[in-house]
Amino acid sequence: MGVNKRGRVKNLTAGRPPTVLKPKSISRKATRTLINSHHVLEKKKAQAVAKGDIATQAAVEAEIAALGGLEKYQQASLQGQRLDRGGDSSRVLMEWLKSMDPNFTSLEGARLRMLEVGALSTTNVCSKSGVFDMERIDLNSQSDGILQQDFMKRPLPKDDSERFDIISLSLVLNFVPDAMGRGEMLLRTLEFLKGPETDSSSQLRDIFPSLFLVLPAPCITNSRYMNESHMESIMRALGYVRAQSKTTQKLVYYLWVRNSPLQSPLTTFKKLELRSGHSRNNFAIVIRGSSG
Incomplete structure (x- = not known):
């Protein structure tokens, strides 16, 4: 059963940078810090691009470059795959x-x-x-x-x-x-x-x-x-x-x-607060259902 198209398909390059093969060793703490920082900056960049905010986009790109750019991020990503x-x-x-x-x-x-x-x-x-x-x-x-x-x-x-x-x-x-x-x-x-x-x-x-x-x-x-x-x-x-x-x-x-077909009609899942607190992150999944 096919899935109906719902809205514009996102370009994943806005969220997940590329990887390279032979990374230099990076400490555990540095790996975690770099990945988290890069992830936050990529989200800010995507938001700026979506709004057409060229100044903010340029500022965020400068921050990414200051972290070492995609190459350092790539090294950290592959470092996390090591058995240790x-x-x-x-x-x-x-x-x-x-x-x-x-x-x-x-x-x-x-x-x-x-x-x-x-x-x-x-x-x-x-x-x-x-x-x-x-x-x-x-x-x-x-x-x-x-x-x-x-x-x-x-x-x-x-x-x-x-x-x-x-x-x-x-x-x-x-x-x-x-x-x-x-x-x-x-x-x-x-x-x-x-x-x-x-x-x-x-x-x-x-x-x-x-x-x-x-x-x-x-x-x-x-x-x-x-x-x-x-x-x-x-x-x-x-x-x-x-x-x-x-x-x-x-x-x-x-x-x-x-184990079963896509629900019909498909329920809408919105971005609704389930937990309160300043320390929470904003990860969410939104599904636009059959009724929009």
């Missing part, structure tokens, strides 16, 4: 999949198709598992095996042969610069996943098609506009059910299985 920093998030996914079906790695027949959005590496655990035919995309790929592509501009699949069994959005959704754009990204995943009625192996129907989603933990645990139950309500409206979740001090991991 928590490592590859796809390890969590593979652990979950094996716990849900210990035999899924040895099933006969065609391999599962996986789309990894915002891919940093071609050698993560999922890539080396031998289970998936991988397709990796990133806004500014600098590695063979990763296609340079904006997910929000990716051509829509013509049929199921071009759709995927699983999509990975690991630390991608939080880089979309506005709440409406995040909702559009989640809606767009439905276009690229196989439908819940797909006649896949009966052994795998409780696992696929699915969405692996990783966010900074404060997006869920300390946002004034988001919490666990609200996130679940949004995903349930999109036809997803939570199969697995894990929260650490820094990250929240989810495996959402697509």
